[in-house]
Amino acid sequence: MLKIGIVGLSQAGKTTLFEIATRLRGSKLTGRAEAHVGVAHVPDARLDRLTEMYHPVKIVYASIEYVDTPGSVIELARSGAQAAALREMDALAHVVRAFEEATVPHESGDVDPQRDIENVELELMLSDLAVVEKRLERLEKDLKKQKNPSLEKERAALERARQSLEQQQPLREVQFSAEEERLLRGFTFFSLKPMLYVLNLSEKDAGRTGAADDFARQAGLRQRSRTAVTAISGKVEAELAEMNDAEAAEFLAGYGLEESAVARLVRSSYGLLGLISFFTVGEDECRAWTLREGMTALQAAGEIHSDIQKGFIRAEVVRHEDLIAAGSLAEARNRGSLRLEGKDYVVSDGEVVHFRHSG
Numbered sequence: 001m002l003k004i005g006i007v008g009l010s011q012a013g014k015t016t017l018f019e020i021a022t023r024l025r026g027s028k029l030t031g032r033a034e035a036h037v038g039v040a041h042v043p044d045a046r047l048d049r050l051t052e053m054y055h056p057v058k059i060v061y062a063s064i065e066y067v068d069t070p071g072s073v074i075e076l077a078r079s080g081a082q083a084a085a086l087r088e089m090d091a092l093a094h095v096v097r098a099f100e101e102a103t104v105p106h107e108s109g110d111v112d113p114q115r116d117i118e119n120v121e122l123e124l125m126l127s128d129l130a131v132v133e134k135r136l137e138r139l140e141k142d143l144k145k146q147k148n149p150s151l152e153k154e155r156a157a158l159e160r161a162r163q164s165l166e167q168q169q170p171l172r173e174v175q176f177s178a179e180e181e182r183l184l185r186g187f188t189f190f191s192l193k194p195m196l197y198v199l200n201l202s203e204k205d206a207g208r209t210g211a212a213d214d215f216a217r218q219a220g221l222r223q224r225s226r227t228a229v230t231a232i233s234g235k236v237e238a239e240l241a242e243m244n245d246a247e248a249a250e251f252l253a254g255y256g257l258e259e260s261a262v263a264r265l266v267r268s269s270y271g272l273l274g275l276i277s278f279f280t281v282g283e284d285e286c287r288a289w290t291l292r293e294g295m296t297a298l299q300a301a302g303e304i305h306s307d308i309q310k311g312f313i314r315a316e317v318v319r320h321e322d323l324i325a326a327g328s329l330a331e332a333r334n335r336g337s338l339r340l341e342g343k344d345y346v347v348s349d350g351e352v353v354h355f356r357h358s359g
């Protein structure tokens with residue numbers, strides 16, 4: 001399962017966000033007390049429609065694992081073991097304090113989201129730079145002993161990374177070639193990870209639906225690659241999480257909102273961070289699965305079960321809207337909207353896939 005690390009300065013609202021995200025309806029918590037690891041379901045209207053068609057015994061939404069981190073990410077990035085754990089995350093959600101609250105002191109004195117974002121980004125880039133430099137040093141030594149084309153390629157990729165970091169450009173914004181990406185992936189650089197900024201607003205701003213967009217524009221975050229901005233009000237959402245559906249709807253209407261900001265946040269941490277869903281359908285189960293954009297049918301099979309991957313023969317693929325229009329897989333096949341694809345087929349968001357496999 002994909003893991004998102006919730007990071008930020010101390011007292012920014014990380015734990016508040018973690019708790020409300022993982023308490024979304026139907027979600028379950030795993031070892032929350034100790035590890036602060038929890039699972040949130042990804043709301044998905046497409047799966048809801050497929051469910052209306054199949055009336056399955058079981059519905060399984062895609063899920064994302066959130067990991068709450070304690071205290072300041074600046075401290076974490078500087079401490080070996082905790083930094084290593086953070087490097088395992090697939091993406092980071094940086095909770096940025098935008099709420100005013102006299103009883104909760106800000107570690108830098110006053111509330112300034114843009115400054116906090118810049119400080120944290122800088123720290124993460126310095127941490128990456130240290131990794132790059134250490135590896136380059138090692139490579140230089142090895143290359144002096146012996147010429148090696150693959151190490152030379154790695155060195156070139158790392159040199160590009162170094163250049164970018166020295167110019168304070170996060171690695172996620174560099175246009176690396178596929179090969180460079182492959183060479184760099186193993187280093188699990190912080191600044192290469194997709195970044196979701198979560199603006200934690202004051203209660204009085206909870207109804208400002210344009211808050212995230214306005215801030216993104218002001219802070220120059222809009223055009224950045226693999227970067228998304230969303231806003232919540234931790235306090236309002238925490239209250240919402242305690243209510244039943246009817247109460248929640250009324251409460252949201254009071255703020256002029258249609259859905260909980262956490263639902264939006266979970267969806268955006270999913271979509272905007274380069275993740276897609278494919279579906280499997282049937283009378284026993286309709287289910288959404290998570291993939292990274294660009295993953296193949298064979299990798300998709302592996303998400304379900306290693307046996308399906310090993311015995312992969314063909315994938316039957318149909319867009320979910322074509323399946324809904326056809327009314328059944330058999331009819332979709334008749335209409336020619338169901339395709340047979342091989343193991344290298346790149347799965348697209350919203351496709352329904354049925355795997356034919358042996359064994």
Ligand SMILES: Nc1nc2c(ncn2[C@@H]2O[C@H](COP(=O)(O)OP(=O)(O)OP(=O)(O)O)[C@@H](O)[C@H]2O)c(=O)[nH]1
Nearest residue numbers: 010011012013014015016070071099101233234235
């Ligand atoms: N007014 C207001 N207070 C908030 C909001 N979000 C969080 N708080 C308060 O801020 C304090 C810190 O919130 P936490 O969620 O514990 O913050 P954290 O980032 O996990 O803190 P550390 O893990 O200690 O770094 C708590 O007292 C929260 O009640 C908000 O949106 N509005």
Ligand SMILES: [Mg+2]
Nearest residue numbers: 014015070071
């Ligand atoms: Mg906390």
